[in-house]
Structures are given as structure tokens and as C-alpha cells.
Amino acid sequence: MPNKFPPQIKIPATYMRGGTSKGVFFNLTDLPEAAQVPGEARDKLLLRVVGSPDPYGKHTDGMGGATSSTSKTVILSKSTKEDHDVDYLFGQVSIDKPFVDWSGNCGNLTAAVGSFAITSGLVDPSRIPDNGVAVVRIWQANIEKTIVAHVPITNGEVQETGDFELDGVTFPAAEVKVEFMDPADGEGSMFPTGNLVDDLEVPGLGTFKATMINAGIPTIFLNADEIDFNGTTYNGTELQEAINGDGHALTMFEVIRAHGAVKMGLINDIEEAANRQHTPKVAFVAPPADYVSSSGKQINANDIDLNVRALSMGKLHHAMMGTAAVAIATAATIPGTLVNLAAGGGERQGVTFGHPSGTLKVGAETQKQGNDWVAKKVIMSRSARVLMEGWVRVPGDCF
Incomplete structure (x- = not known):
């Protein structure tokens, strides 16, 4: 048979x-x-x-x-x-x-x-x-x-x-050294709203300062100290368990991501975000601060330029997505973005940032052409x- x-x-x-x-x-x-x-x-x-x-x-x-x-x-x-x-x-x-x-x-x-x-x-x-x-x-x-x-x-x-x-x-x-050439997203300008910083209105949550950038991957950057879910304010030193164990926080981040995606022109309606989980990313930044990484390694504030935490597919990433690192490097070299301001502001050619697993150094070449910013390349080392x-x-x- x-x-x-x-x-x-x-x-x-x-x-x-x-x-x-x-x-x-x-x-x-x-x-x-x-x-x-x-x-x-x-x-x-x-x-x-x-x-x-x-x-x-x-x-x-x-x-x-x-x-x-x-x-x-x-x-x-x-x-x-x-x-x-x-x-x-x-x-x-x-x-x-x-x-x-x-x-x-x-x-x-x-x-x-x-x-x-x-x-x-x-x-x-x-x-x-x-x-x-x-x-x-x-x-x-x-x-x-x-x-x-x-x-x-x-x-x-x-x-x-x-x-x-x-x-x-x-x-x-x-x-393995990796160069991301002309990393601004092909869907439009590097800053799709035309602004380095926007007021992102999220019904039920409030209005957040946000840098929304297409570089490496579309990314929405927020200030950590503006995020307050159920009385919990973030400071940029969080590890995975602090956020991934909080279902309410994850839901709120997804709501912010959906509204940011609409404002970036990536989707027409927030309902479409459920079928576009990979992009955009949402991340939050803060000035350098001491913390202990997920492996128990002590990270000192004087060894980094800023702290960044990023969510991927609805959860806080255990380290940093490579494409988000491209967005971080690009935004950091453009004076006035939230990433640049968290790193101390001014002109720079790259940053070392803290993430849940430790630190990462990334470099970028950006320049202003007319009213628009252009990224020539972003460089980082991986293995x-x-x-x-x-x-x-x-x-x-x-x-």
C-alpha cells in the first residue's frame, strides 16, 4: 500500500x-x-x-x-x-x-x-x-x-x-571588514520627512522626539528618557530581560514603530505594520553611562560615546543589528540628530556605542549636498x- x-x-x-x-x-x-x-x-x-x-x-x-x-x-x-x-x-x-x-x-x-x-x-x-x-x-x-x-x-x-x-x-x-556603500535607503531620501528630528504623535502614548532615517535599514530613533511605560522610564542601559519580559512595553514599542512607519511613508496604515515586521526598526538612545553587559562585562561610560538599544522583530536585540549599526553611524555623523546629540553633538566621523552585549565601533562618511544629507559609506568589522x-x-x- x-x-x-x-x-x-x-x-x-x-x-x-x-x-x-x-x-x-x-x-x-x-x-x-x-x-x-x-x-x-x-x-x-x-x-x-x-x-x-x-x-x-x-x-x-x-x-x-x-x-x-x-x-x-x-x-x-x-x-x-x-x-x-x-x-x-x-x-x-x-x-x-x-x-x-x-x-x-x-x-x-x-x-x-x-x-x-x-x-x-x-x-x-x-x-x-x-x-x-x-x-x-x-x-x-x-x-x-x-x-x-x-x-x-x-x-x-x-x-x-x-x-x-x-x-x-x-x-x-x-x-571581516564590511563597507556599506551609499547606505541611504533606495525608497527615498535619507530623512523621509525632511527633518533631522520630528515630533512623532502616537495616540494614547503622547508625542516623542524622533529621528527617522533610511540608512542601512529604516530606523526610528527615540530618546530613552522620553519613554515611560507604566511608570518605567528607560535610561539606555537596559538588558533584554528588562524589556522582553514586559509584554506591555513590547506592545507599546510596536505601536510607536507602526506610527513611525506611516510617517516615514513605508506603509499607508498602521495595520500594515503587522506584515512588515523586519522594517522599520525602533531604537532608543542615551548619553554614555556605566552598566554591566549581558555577559557580566563592565562597560564604562568613558569608553563609549552613547548607549543604544534596538528592537528587532518585536523584541529587544541581544546586541545590535548590523543594519541598525549603519543607521547609528550615519545619524551620529549628522549634527542635530538624536543619535548625534546623545553622543555629545558636533561633527564626528563615527562613534563607539554601548549595546546589551558590550560595545561596537562604527565609522561613516557623510556630507551635506544642498538641503539633503548623503552617506558615502559606513565601515565596521564583523566576523x-x-x-x-x-x-x-x-x-x-x-x-
Whole structure:
């Protein structure tokens, strides 16, 4: 008697850490034919790979880690763009809902794109030195921007081990420098409202000063000391449990995010925010202050320029999203933004900011052209390594 349940299929895949995130990487041509093009089949496949939607919030039956940092997927292919090596498409998989958000990039996983592209044969061998640094030109297809990854090479192979330490990552690894070129969002101007600081009216909560910027990823920055939920005022030194354990606070942040998304022109109605969880991000800033990081490391106020806390997919991030770090660096170098003012104001070429896991240094090149600000590039260092490679298996009828 034939089995009415089709067997599992296996798809070549690599599980990688990039920065403070990890995800499942695919070569486009390795995907089943129906999933090689955007659409329902691709989304259903990636949802099943990660293990979503999961009402238990654990991703027990998939490759996800039930956090915004670990429910990620990447599809790479040889670039169709001139002067680029690889096309990079990022899918943020919802944990508890059946959808994949394609609206933005993952800056952390970008650090792993270059090495995956090299080891997968997507980069011309003539561009890879026997020893030194391979410059991988990445076309970020979600946001249509160029990113350049500087990948260390030893004896013709990607060098993954090293002594570079990144707060939020347990073990040291090789340093990968990443340049986000012209990072202002392609959907419009860097400041979609035309203002460095807006009054963001949120019915039922009040009016907040907000810097809303499209750089790296659309981001709404607030002042920590203006946020007061049920008598709790934030100071910018919060760790995950202080916010993620407070359901009321998370709901309020989502309401603020939805209204900010409307004001930024990303959605037409706040109801649309539920289907656009990945963007925009919401973050809050504060002047430097001492705190103890999630690993127990003492962070001293005199070692940082400001504190920043950011939410991703409805929860406070355990460190900092790479794309949000791009937004922080860009805003910090523009006098008058809330990020710049929290860092002390004035002109600067970058900042070192505190986040729940420690600190991060980012640099940016911005300039004013007429009435508009333009970001030339943002630079930061991350690390990446392969965690597992082989095949991922899913039921043959899941897509």
C-alpha cells in the first residue's frame, strides 16, 4: 500500500554565523526549481526550513533559533550586476506567523556572504589571492545597494579562525571588514520627512522626539528618557530581560514603530505594520553611562560615546543589528540628530556605542549636498564562520 505522505527531500545548505546572527545559506541553483523564483513556493520552503510558524516559539522542528537573530535565511547567486561578484537576497522568517519579510537587509549576515560566495565558487578565482584579503563585491538585492566585504584568505582558502573579538559572539574569529556603500535607503531620501528630528504623535502614548532615517535599514530613533511605560522610564542601559519580559512595553514599542512607519511613508496604515515586521526598526538612545553587559562585562561610560538599544522583530536585540549599526553611524555623523546629540553633538566621523552585549565601533562618511544629507559609506568589522554544511531536509510537499 503506497504511503500517502511523500518522503523528505534534501537541499544543499550551509549553516553560518555572521556577526551576531546566524542563518541558513543557499546557492540559488541548489533550491528546488519552484523556489528559485520569488513567490509562495519559496516562502513556504524557507518557513519549513526554519520551523515556522511555531506557536510554541521554540523552532524545535527546524533550523531557526526562535529569535530575530537566528530565524534568518540567505539566497546567493552569481551577480547579474556589472562590477559585482554575488547577488545577496535576505529573508527574515517570522517566528510565529506564516510569512517571510523581504523588505530589508541583514547587516550581520553580510559578513558571512563573502566567505560563502568564495567557497561556493560564486567569485571568479582570479579575484582570490593565495594569501591576503579577497575583496568581494556584493549586490544586496533587497535594498539594491553595494556592500564590499574584505575576506581574509590563507593558502587560497577563507581564513575563519583568528583573534578578533566581537561583543555578542562567544568566541574570537578572523576579522571581516564590511563597507556599506551609499547606505541611504533606495525608497527615498535619507530623512523621509525632511527633518533631522520630528515630533512623532502616537495616540494614547503622547508625542516623542524622533529621528527617522533610511540608512542601512529604516530606523526610528527615540530618546530613552522620553519613554515611560507604566511608570518605567528607560535610561539606555537596559538588558533584554528588562524589556522582553514586559509584554506591555513590547506592545507599546510596536505601536510607536507602526506610527513611525506611516510617517516615514513605508506603509499607508498602521495595520500594515503587522506584515512588515523586519522594517522599520525602533531604537532608543542615551548619553554614555556605566552598566554591566549581558555577559557580566563592565562597560564604562568613558569608553563609549552613547548607549543604544534596538528592537528587532518585536523584541529587544541581544546586541545590535548590523543594519541598525549603519543607521547609528550615519545619524551620529549628522549634527542635530538624536543619535548625534546623545553622543555629545558636533561633527564626528563615527562613534563607539554601548549595546546589551558590550560595545561596537562604527565609522561613516557623510556630507551635506544642498538641503539633503548623503552617506558615502559606513565601515565596521564583523566576523563569520561556517557552523555546519551539507543538506537540510524538509517534507517534499511543504512548498
